[in-house]
Amino acid sequence: MSKWKYKLQQLMAGRYGADDLYKALFGGYALLLVLNIFVRSPFLSLLMWGLLILMLFRSFSRNYVKRAQENQQFLRLWNPLRRKWHLSQRKVRERKTARFRTCPHCKTVLRLPVKRGSHTATCPHCKKDVSVRILF
Ligand SMILES: [Zn+2]
Structure with a gap:
């Protein structure tokens, strides 16, 4: 062998x-x-x-x-x-706990908690505000 x-x-x-x-x-x-x-x-x-x-x-x-x-x-x-x-x-x-959106400024994928409605999130990469709308 x-x-x-x-x-x-x-x-x-x-x-x-x-x-x-x-x-x-x-x-x-x-x-x-x-x-x-x-x-x-x-x-x-x-x-x-x-x-x-x-x-x-x-x-x-x-x-x-x-x-x-x-x-x-x-x-x-x-x-x-x-x-x-x-x-x-x-x-x-992670469909029950998170939604994923792309930052329009730097194209980083953001992992957001499921919170229905329109709100603003801050991108951790470019530190700019991103408006987010989560329907369901
Ligand atoms: Zn960004």
Whole structure:
């Protein structure tokens, strides 16, 4: 067992390995795999092979700089989506105790207590007053 582990370490030495883009590609591959069980499309199979080859190419690549740049470009697109997803989850989770509004001055998301009606809140980031209307 440790011999195989050593061989794997030798194989991966100096190679890029897995990163966030790798995980996303793997997620896309898994999604297509499940989808293809029902659809059985040769186009999806081809796309899956493409993703697999791209994943292997990236993780075995020795060009760290280029792969890291690709990952940064991916994260620049992915992180805002992830933030929106987490905020929407939080809105559902805290729906009984809080409402979320965006500050019109600095675009910071404000977490406000549920207090029905129109009132003013002070943004903790830019210290400006924000008029808030909570209907329900
Ligand atoms: Zn603000």
